[in-house]
Amino acid sequence: MSVQSPRRPDLTKTAVDELSVHHHEHAMYDLVIEELQGRRIRIGDHWLTDFASCNYLGLDLDEQVIASIEPAVRRWGTHPSWSRFVGNPRPYMDIEDRLTELLGAPDTLVLPTITHIHLSVLPVLAAQGQLFMDARAHRTIYDGCHVAVGAGAKLIPYRHHDLEHLRAKLRAAPVSGPRVIVTDGVNSMTGNMPLLPELAALAREYDALLYVDDAHGFGVIGERTPDETSDYGSRGNSIVRHYDETYDNVVLVGGFSKAYSSLLAFLALPTALKERLKVATSPYIYSGPSPVASLATVLAGFDVNAERGDQLRLQVHQLTHTVLDHLTKLGIGTSNTSGLPIIQIPAADPDDLPALWQSLFDHGVYTTAAAYPVVPRKEVGLRFQLTAANTSAEIDELCTVLTAHAHRFKAAA
Numbered sequence: 001m002s003v004q005s006p007r008r009p010d011l012t013k014t015a016v017d018e019l020s021v022h023h024h025e026h027a028m029y030d031l032v033i034e035e036l037q038g039r040r041i042r043i044g045d046h047w048l049t050d051f052a053s054c055n056y057l058g059l060d061l062d063e064q065v066i067a068s069i070e071p072a073v074r075r076w077g078t079h080p081s082w083s084r085f086v087g088n089p090r091p092y093m094d095i096e097d098r099l100t101e102l103l104g105a106p107d108t109l110v111l112p113t114i115t116h117i118h119l120s121v122l123p124v125l126a127a128q129g130q131l132f133m134d135a136r137a138h139r140t141i142y143d144g145c146h147v148a149v150g151a152g153a154k155l156i157p158y159r160h161h162d163l164e165h166l167r168a169k170l171r172a173a174p175v176s177g178p179r180v181i182v183t184d185g186v187n188s189m190t191g192n193m194p195l196l197p198e199l200a201a202l203a204r205e206y207d208a209l210l211y212v213d214d215a216h217g218f219g220v221i222g223e224r225t226p227d228e229t230s231d232y233g234s235r236g237n238s239i240v241r242h243y244d245e246t247y248d249n250v251v252l253v254g255g256f257s258k259a260y261s262s263l264l265a266f267l268a269l270p271t272a273l274k275e276r277l278k279v280a281t282s283p284y285i286y287s288g289p290s291p292v293a294s295l296a297t298v299l300a301g302f303d304v305n306a307e308r309g310d311q312l313r314l315q316v317h318q319l320t321h322t323v324l325d326h327l328t329k330l331g332i333g334t335s336n337t338s339g340l341p342i343i344q345i346p347a348a349d350p351d352d353l354p355a356l357w358q359s360l361f362d363h364g365v366y367t368t369a370a371a372y373p374v375v376p377r378k379e380v381g382l383r384f385q386l387t388a389a390n391t392s393a394e395i396d397e398l399c400t401v402l403t404a405h406a407h408r409f410k411a412a413a
């Protein structure tokens, strides 16, 4: 099936407009999903397997999680329309208590989304000081930094993953006001991790705060233990614990909208900062809160995580490694060196992306097109995400389709 939009705006070739071309002229974005059965989805009359979902633990389809919603809604209604500042239904307190324990953090604060957090918290942390931002930080981090700049902070980007460049920038910048180093945790495009211990050490050395967005790591990676089911670690308690780091000079941001399939996000932070943010950030004071269904599925997600989380992570690990091993066998390149369930595969020819995406679609594989400027031109390609709800049969089908398209992907270096 090919979906062509009737809209053909006059587009110029700026970076953002290139994405707009993909949006308007190709079928790759903004599609309507009519129906869902497990990880099978129907678009128009075409059934596909979904490899674009971030529901890494498969909790969106988990019966225990689904069953948690009705009793909570019967008790609290569909939506607490108080902002958190006005009134907190008890589940908020339960979520923060359990999350603080899971993360081993000094304290936690939950707000509706990570996007809300970046936009409202980065300006408070940076004030009239400096933001040292990884140049490949997620778009929502960028946006938060730009709000902070509007409020008087100075933005100082450093080259992606380049500690010496960051150190040079920290050394060169005159100390005036707070300093915040801003980075992704598990990268949403490459699936790889930042040099977290080194970044934390630099933050401590230069009296800065390290602010990490681990949207994709929370629920997937966790503390290393002798009885861990895989090298993802145990408990899914995110990147700080995965590296056995402390929260000194570190603010961890994460979300429930990926591995926990719920609309809610969090900061792990000192209690004094939490109390300040309660009176300084509009999402706490004014925003409509997460729906009760999401508060319920977060709490049920904690139960599932405690009871079966490491087993689910093992499943994702095995499915991911089946695909990665297959790519190695085919000689196809991927930026993924971590083994985490985000597998980006660059196209041999970036201009082939729409046709390549369409061909996989026609073969029943639904994937995310990683187009420029979302990724650098040399990385333009397809991104596949694996979840515990994918079946082995679906992974086998994916491998067959990848084999048939091998010549259209960039060869491994």
Ligand SMILES: Cc1ncc(COP(=O)(O)O)c(C=O)c1O
Pocket: 112, 113, 114, 115, 116, 138, 140, 184, 188, 213, 215, 216, 255, 257, 264, 265
């Ligand atoms: C790294 C990263 N941060 C933030 C977000 C947005 O999270 P939220 O939906 O909680 O605003 C995403 C989602 O794509 C992401 O990948």
